[in-house]
Each structure stands twice: as C-alpha cells, then as structure tokens.
Amino acid sequence: MNDFHDSEDDAYTCRDARTFEALPPARGRSFAATWWGQAWLKALEDTALDTQQLKLGRRHARAGAVGAVSVRPGRITAVVQDRDHTAHRSDVLVQELGAADWDRLLDMVADRAGHIAALLDRDMPPQLVEDAAAAGVELLPGIGDLEPSCDCEAWDHCAHTAALCYQLARLLDQDPFVLLLLRGRGEEELLGELQERSAARAQAYVADPDEAPEGSDASLAENGVVAAEAFAAQEGLAQLPAPPPRVDGPCAVPALGGGAPPAPGIDVPALEFLIADTAERAGRQLAEALSGRHADTPPTAGPTVSEDAVRLASAGPPTAVAARLATGSGRDAKGLAAAVRAWRQGGPAGLAVLEEEWTPGAEELARATTRLATAWPDAADRPRMRVTRNRWTVVGTGAQLRLGRDGRWWPYCKEQGQWLPSGPADEDPATALASLLGAVKGADTE
Structure with missing residues (x-):
C-alpha cells in the first residue's frame, strides 16, 4: 500500500472526489447497520486511546454537528462544531491501495460476476472482502489504519475526528463505493476498469480455449459444442423461460372446507395458518433468490424447533394453535408470550438474550x-x-x-x-x- 496522503496540495480531479451533504441528527439509532459499516467503526474504536473522546464524538454526530463530508482517495474531511458552535476542520487519512493491489483486486472481481452484481446493488458481501484478503488486499481498515488530523491539535482521535468517522459509517451503509474511493478508485473509474477486464477475458477465452478456466464453455469446446453456439445455430430451439416475476406479498389464503365437515383429526384453522406461513416464507425465499446478491450470500442456518415455534407464535395464530405451540416448545402461555416479545425485538438473538444467562469472559x-x-x-x-x-x-x-x-x-x-x-x-x-x-x-x- 502507499503511504498516507497528508498534503493539502494533492491534485485530484472532480471525478476523484465526492461531497455528501450534512446528514440529519441520528438520535436513537445505530450509526452502522451493515457489517462493513460496523467494521469501519471497530477500526476506530480499537484504535482510539481515549474512550471519552469517542463518546463525545458519538454525541456530536448524533446531534448533527458534522457538516458536509468530502471524500477523496486517502482522505475524508468535514467541519465539526462543538457545543459552543466553534468550528473545527477535521480530517481522517486512510491508506490507499497501490497499483499492484488494485491489479490483484480488479482481476479477482472481474472473474466473479456475483461480486460485480453485488457492488452495483450497493452491497459488499463478506465473500468479496475474504477473496480480496486471499489475494493479499485488505479492503476494510484495521487497527491503526485511520489517521486523525484536526485543527484542535489533538494528537490522537479527538471528538471531532471521531464524529467524522461515525458520520462516515452512515455513508458507508448507503454506498460501499465510498470505501473504495477512499482506497483510491472512484465508482466510474472502477466500473470502467472492471468492464474492460471482463471483456478482455471473454475475448481471450474465445480466442484460446486452452487458456480458459477449467469448466468454462471455451475449455469444453474441443470435447463438445459450446452451448451458446448451439443455441445460435438452432433456429426455433426452445429458449429458457424468463425468471419468475418478483412477488411483493403472499396471495390470499384459500378458505378450506367448502361447507363439508373436516376429516377427523384435521384442525382447519391450524392448517390455514400453516398455509399462510408457508406462502409468506416461499415469497421471501423467491425474492432472495432473485436478488443480485444471492450468489454471494452464504445460506443461513434454519431455526431450531423451539425458535420456530416462537417465530410462528409471533405471527398471531389462533388461540388453539398458540397453545399447541407453547406446549410443543416446552413453554407455558406466559413463557411463550415473553418469548414472542423477545423475538419481535430481535429475532433469534433477542430470544437468546431472554432465555440465556451467561458469564462474560x-x-x-x-x-x-x-x-x-x-x-x-x-x-x-x-x-x-x-x-x-x-x-x-x-x-x-x-x-x-x-x-x-x-x-x-x-x-x-x-x-x-x-x-x-x-x-x-x-x-x-x-x-x-x-x-x-x-x-x-x-x-x-x-
């Protein structure tokens, strides 16, 4: 990586800099909702020596004391006001990636269409960062990577640079390209280079099948017909169907029975409730499958039987169904009500806090x-x-x-x-x- 940019005379084009208007106060909310925004704050909190300054910085940021934020390669800048309205020019310097680092990173991303799709969707999947690290490139900052500079002349992170970092975490939540700009590449330039590399690879694979990655269409050309060519040569060959349309919500649950009494052992309200829950989960899974992030998102573990009972109960089932869920999960009605309340506040994590008592190390x-x-x-x-x-x-x-x-x-x-x-x-x-x-x-x- 290159050294920190610490010169006020660094020449950057307009394309290399972005300015974000001052954000409104952030009272009552966390500064970072995404995992990469939280990683940025962890780098700040693990580096700063004075936790009191971090606390004051959070207060400044929550109160809206941070002005417009300028982001350019290696530096973020803003004016931060104290409670007495004294203004301070604050900067935080970040190491840029060197040319060799960018070559390795761009080669890696160009070979993985899912990474490009995720970035275009303003997402930064963990796999992208892990793949970059495997290529020797650290995208996210670590301890010591955020270098403060403020005209209040503090030697470490002061309340003003801390406030700037907390505010930037909100911007990173909205757009991970802000982090890549800090590392040295603007969005337009980065996407242009990725497009050129992807096109060059595709052309190389067609021209020289021996150089194609194992398993690609070009590498299989000697032993068979490339699928794209087969489709192009066969007029009238059936085309693949279009992806299913996005479903905004589950359809209405059909009414069961039709006037006839249910068979023995069939609980009609419970069955209708399960049909509605199944439709809702199927719709959510379809939306996730159609998302551009799907290919790079690892599957999550399913809920336990106990957790799933609480999840179902949180949807407001009929009273008889709720009673069966309580019994099946080993809880009484009062215990299930408390579990549902915890689930609605925080899902599995909220339920664990309710039911687990543990000793911190x-x-x-x-x-x-x-x-x-x-x-x-x-x-x-x-x-x-x-x-x-x-x-x-x-x-x-x-x-x-x-x-x-x-x-x-x-x-x-x-x-x-x-x-x-x-x-x-x-x-x-x-x-x-x-x-x-x-x-x-x-x-x-x-």
Whole structure:
C-alpha cells in the first residue's frame, strides 16, 4: 500500500472526489447497520486511546454537528462544531491501495460476476472482502489504519475526528463505493476498469480455449459444442423461460372446507395458518433468490424447533394453535408470550438474550465495564447498578440491561414480577437505557 496522503496540495480531479451533504441528527439509532459499516467503526474504536473522546464524538454526530463530508482517495474531511458552535476542520487519512493491489483486486472481481452484481446493488458481501484478503488486499481498515488530523491539535482521535468517522459509517451503509474511493478508485473509474477486464477475458477465452478456466464453455469446446453456439445455430430451439416475476406479498389464503365437515383429526384453522406461513416464507425465499446478491450470500442456518415455534407464535395464530405451540416448545402461555416479545425485538438473538444467562469472559467484562463507565459523561448521571453475570440491574428500579454475546445492550423492564424485553438492542448502554428509565417509573422494583 502507499503511504498516507497528508498534503493539502494533492491534485485530484472532480471525478476523484465526492461531497455528501450534512446528514440529519441520528438520535436513537445505530450509526452502522451493515457489517462493513460496523467494521469501519471497530477500526476506530480499537484504535482510539481515549474512550471519552469517542463518546463525545458519538454525541456530536448524533446531534448533527458534522457538516458536509468530502471524500477523496486517502482522505475524508468535514467541519465539526462543538457545543459552543466553534468550528473545527477535521480530517481522517486512510491508506490507499497501490497499483499492484488494485491489479490483484480488479482481476479477482472481474472473474466473479456475483461480486460485480453485488457492488452495483450497493452491497459488499463478506465473500468479496475474504477473496480480496486471499489475494493479499485488505479492503476494510484495521487497527491503526485511520489517521486523525484536526485543527484542535489533538494528537490522537479527538471528538471531532471521531464524529467524522461515525458520520462516515452512515455513508458507508448507503454506498460501499465510498470505501473504495477512499482506497483510491472512484465508482466510474472502477466500473470502467472492471468492464474492460471482463471483456478482455471473454475475448481471450474465445480466442484460446486452452487458456480458459477449467469448466468454462471455451475449455469444453474441443470435447463438445459450446452451448451458446448451439443455441445460435438452432433456429426455433426452445429458449429458457424468463425468471419468475418478483412477488411483493403472499396471495390470499384459500378458505378450506367448502361447507363439508373436516376429516377427523384435521384442525382447519391450524392448517390455514400453516398455509399462510408457508406462502409468506416461499415469497421471501423467491425474492432472495432473485436478488443480485444471492450468489454471494452464504445460506443461513434454519431455526431450531423451539425458535420456530416462537417465530410462528409471533405471527398471531389462533388461540388453539398458540397453545399447541407453547406446549410443543416446552413453554407455558406466559413463557411463550415473553418469548414472542423477545423475538419481535430481535429475532433469534433477542430470544437468546431472554432465555440465556451467561458469564462474560475477562476481556468481554472489561470492555462492557468501560462502555458503562464512559456512557454517561457526567458521573452524577450514571445510574447505580448491580451486576449478575451478563445482567446489570439499576438499583431501586425495574430497569435492567442485558449484554448480548454480540456486545450489544438489550433493555429489560420488570412487569408483574417477570423481566421482559422493552426495546431493541443498542451498542451504547446509555441509549438503550434512556427510554426505559422513564417508562419504568412507578413500575415493579426488586
């Protein structure tokens, strides 16, 4: 890789720079929803030495204190305002990829149509980053890759450069080409080079079948007829059908019975419910199969029997069906209701936080303790908590924070003697707890 660009006189064309208007305040939401946006923030949080500055930076970014963000190869720039409206020019420098790195990366992407399709769909599949790393190219920044520079003259990440990084995570969520521009290639230039390389490879394969990748049409020409040529030569040969159209939603569930009594053992409401659920899942799977990201998206593990019972119950089945789901999953009605509430807040992860109690390791506990200590800038505002394994209970209230295995904080409240989820998870414990403390005033306490 090349050195950091630290000169104000670097000459970039307009094509090599993009300016994004200031984003609105981000109160009550995470800065990064995509995995690559989260990787960007992890590089920041693992590098910065002063967690208090990170906390202030998050506050600046949430409040909308970051102005228009300029992105160009090797540098992002913005003006960030303090609470007293003092403006600071802040920059974060990122290493660009060298020419050899770009050659390896572009060759790899050009050989995989799925990667190109994903980028055009503003997606960055994990396989693309893994394949790039296998080729010796690190796309995502790591520890020490984000170099701060601010006119407040801080020697490490200050609140202003931290705020700029948090704001950029939101831009990365919207468009991964922003990261590639930082690494040295704008979208137009990158796609143009990919198109040229793809066309050159296709021409080379036709001209010299011996050089074609094993299994390609050209490599099979000596032992058979290339499929494309066979189709071109046979007029009237049946063509492949067009892909099925996208389905926006499942069709209406047919009414069963037709006036005739059901056969013994047939639960008509339960059967209609299962038909509706099957139609909904089939429609979702079809939409995923038609997505441009499908080829590069690894299959996810299916739910367990217990999880699937909760998923079905969260759809609001008839009462009798809900009772059968509770029994089949080993829960009573009260337990199933709590599980459904957790599922609606966070799916399998939310359900695990409800039903699992685990002990954080030394590193996880230290990280959680630091997050809690820095979440409230004023120590007087920090609530007093009692910790039991992965659960922090606010003393004297019916409020609790639970630490998930992914490092996020889940708010819980005590209702009629039972701890229940009360909202979605958040990486910031203060944000997760803020709305909860107001809601539990006067509620159950321990």
